[in-house]
Amino acid sequence: MGAWTVLQERQAMLLDPAIRDWVLLPIMLVMVLVGVVRHQVTVLLNGPPRKADLKSARETKGLQRGSILRAHGNHLPEYAFEARKAYLTEAFEKGTYLKDPKAGNKPKGNVMQDPAYVETMMDGMKKNMMNIVPQTVIMGWINFFFSGFVLIKLPFPLTIRFKSMLQRGIETQDMDVSWVSSLSWYFLNLFGLQSVFTLILGSGHAADAMRDMQAMSTMGMGPAAGPQMSPTGQPQDMHKIFLSEKENIELTEHEWGLNNVETRLLVKYGKLPRSILVDQKKAKAAATSVSGPSTSSLSSSSPAAVAAAAAAAGGKKKGRRQA
Amino acid sequence: MVNAAKVLQDLRASAERKPDVVVRLGKPLVENGAVKKLDADAWLVYEQVAIAALDVGDDALAQRCIQALEQKFPGSARVRRLHGMKLEAEGELIQAGEIYKAILQEDETNILAAKRQVMLLRAMGLPSDAISALVKYLDINYTDFEGWLQLADLYLEQLMYSQAAFCMEEVIMLQPQNHIFHLKYAEILYSQQSIGLALKQFCRVVELCKDHVRGLYGIKLCTSHLLKLSPSKDSTATSQEDLKAIDLLATERLIATYNAASSSTKSVSTKWIENL
Amino acid sequence: MSGQQINPDDALYVDMFIAKNSQTMTFIRSSYSAILGIAAGTLGLTNWSGFIFYFTGSAFLSFLIFAIKAKARPSLYFRQPLDVFTEGVLGGLLSYILFWTLLYGIIHVYD
Incomplete structure (x- = not known):
């Protein structure tokens, strides 16, 4: 001390x-x-600045296609997203964007x-x-x-x-x-x-x-x-990178941002209360968890339909219990 | 003098195309040699004024600028591209094409020359060649959203709507915050008769830019069309309730935009909007 | 693992402007921290009072920026509204310590 x-x-x-x-x-x-x-x-x-090589630039940009699709794909309608997803997964697998497709392991x-x-x-x-x-x-x-x-x-x-x-x-x-x-x-x-x-x-x-x-x-x-x-x-090994990017894309699910755009717009102008959006989210989560294996998530957007869906989800639960 | 330089600099940064402003401000700078006081920026100003002069039709001014640049940077690909543009403006399309081809042979990644070549093909009246050249360019330079925008325009000229829609989708993915691109996409969808989808896109436009009049008109057109049809069984479509609510909202906002107009305009426009 | 939920307001932020704002914040903070350091050294602050001085001064600066520059609506300029208060504070701390030590040494330690 x-x-x-x-x-x-x-x-x-x-x-x-x-x-x-x-x-x-x-x-x-x-x-x-x-x-x-x-x-x-x-x-x-x-x-x-070094002169850029055409094929290298194409390779890097090609890889970027995947990340851009994943980042902003939710702005596109489903068919557009799926089409690009299918095309890119195939292209990355085949190595369409590779600089030297026959290189393999140098x-x-x-x-x-x-x-x-x-x-x-x-x-x-x-x-x-x-x-x-x-x-x-x-x-x-x-x-x-x-x-x-x-x-x-x-x-x-x-x-x-x-x-x-x-x-x-x-x-x-x-x-x-x-x-x-x-x-x-x-x-x-x-x-x-x-x-x-x-x-x-x-x-x-x-x-x-x-x-x-x-x-x-x-x-x-x-x-x-x-x-x-x-x-x-x-x-x-660019091929490996492309393959991993391909897997990332395959895993990406499409969540269309414009599903409830009408409701959002009405809320923005104050025609509907903001709580509607929260209710919609809850109903969607409930519907997807109950409907389980059926993959199509509830995409209907009107409040009435949402309420009906919530009731249906409740009804389904009841049915299971009774059976 | 200082102010003119600042305005020109701002225009360069925002990439706006305002040739009349540039020529009005830039011409005196170039003619009395004050542009040299700008040091490094002087060459950018020369380039900017040259392009604007070609836009406006002042070939002599453009020639002066190009000559000054050539003296400073002999053999530069960038200056040669300007030379090609001037030939295009004079109507010597074949010669311009030769210049661009030469530049690309030396350096195949030169973006400026590749782009001018595409537009040259369009000017020569060979739209399908222009389209294939641009597609090849975009295969390499995927992230150039202006290129995709130009391709969409080329397709629209040929009335190839689904291809144009594809291009706009790429543009939206590259620049999702810009409501103008969403608007263009929405209008293409409307022309393709995908009214339900178009409606959602128009809503997005108004969401990104409040009270956007063109977007509101788009909404009105879509809703009036959809309300006349029987309710769709498709779960992804907008419900009747929502359609009516959006229709009402659009009508209300459109009438509000004419609030400041005179009363006669107001009554006419109100009547017309309500009958849309 | 699933796609990102689209946040309708996310697309409203332009990357270039956000980066520019971030740069400006860092610039302001570093200059300010250096000056604060000089002040702290001159005043002869030590130990905790020195650090408290920095954080108080930093908070004051954040408040000024918030009120005057961001016009009390930081969500217009930054992705997270709290960024106004936290951006660049740690980097500023290092320069603060440098100048604080320098001035303190020059004035109080040397003859």
Whole structure:
């Protein structure tokens, strides 16, 4: 208990202003400048936008057909949806949209010779280099020049567990965890300057650490125009992707959004109370659960019919009990 | 000067076709060289004014803009497309076709050239060729809703309603929040005599855009048609009760739109609407 | 597993505008958080008072945006009306801490 109180006393230390002038501000300045430079260099390195390959574009767009149908298919009447569903499931199965229908499973040895894949890999590598190299260099620089002394006090307390991480190089036992070394100032800057960069460079700047961390975990995701690469850097088997998309489509049921549009319109203009919609939903749920195997869900929309259906559902239940 | 640039920029962003405004604002900019002060935007303005000038018929202005662009970007496919458009405007359709073909040979994914080629075929009076070219284009560029819209128009010209309906369905899936597309779809359905379906679509239009007059008229036409028929046994069809309620609502909203008109107009329109 | 229930109001949100609004919110919040951080550091706030300062200031900003910019109808501008209050707060917190630490250090820790 006593030791704890000692630590809690506000440790009033004053630091040499030279530290502020020669370490605190320079580190921050360097990080800002490096971020800006990195952004410009990335823009330069990327060069003119790569010419899109016709077949690749068709492949990706073909895949999108499936997702768009699933996302917005409920705006279409049933026959339109079913027709597209049937067509797409067949097309994905047969591989109509594949870039190279006869490819099958390409033996991995040939990957390096395919120029398109090499390009995508180079792109991914370039991006990673631009992210990792500056970080490593700055960290090394800080560790070399600015270690072994206390840099700044954090205005908020932290637990003891952070002591070893934040005070690396300063081996004391009693000092507040809030007094931290230069390396932790570096990390603080790394995270805090994200929004500053967004302010200066506009969104989509190349110095985004969040994207760095994502990039480190999933390597080599090229832009949509190029051939797709899986996280491990192998060329993805598009056929498998199409097949999984096909299954997704097959599983999608059509729920026509315009089933009760008249009622919704009447409610919108205040001709009918909003509770009608709730009643309709309840009746529909009841009807589908009772009618079980018969797949056609209740689609009638008028309130009178809904009430009749609810009564019928109740009647059905009764019939079962009696029988 | 600054205001003109801002207006032109807004028009570029909204992709509205207002050639008279663009030429009126852009012509002085181009002629006295003030456009160069816009730096990067200057070339976009040149392109914008060139296209608008072709729309309006001011070929000389278009030529000036194209020349300026050619000087800055020699050999660019984008500039060559503009050149092709100018030839189209002058009536030299075959030459324009050659230019587009050359561009596509170099770069088969060039969207601008592909689109111009389709419209060229239409201008040459070869609708079926235009349709097949556009279908091929859309097979590759599925997400281009303007392409689907254009295809729907081509089909409508040929009175191929079911194909046009298919195209509109694609457009709706790509842009579900736009009530104009729902409206077009509804009108095609009505022309195909699927009145029940058309009614639901018209209701959707009015739901997305309150008091949309054309949608309300559509509703009126559908309901008056359906009410004359005997009630359908189909469970998905609108019930009699709902039909009457919607009919009443549409009549009421339509009469309300003429509220601001003079009394004679009001009485005439009211009478006509009620008899629809 | 079944298709999504069509929510008639869902189609009313244009993706581009939603993204633009989100961007604007983030922009406002980051600038504001930086300034708040500078203020907190200058004032010498520590521990809890620092964090409370941030969250109060953030709530104040949300309220201002809600009342003046969103005209008290956030559902017009955002998919979830509560987004006005929560969008970008955590990102802002990081810059707040940075500037708070910086100013606090410069003024109170150094000679």
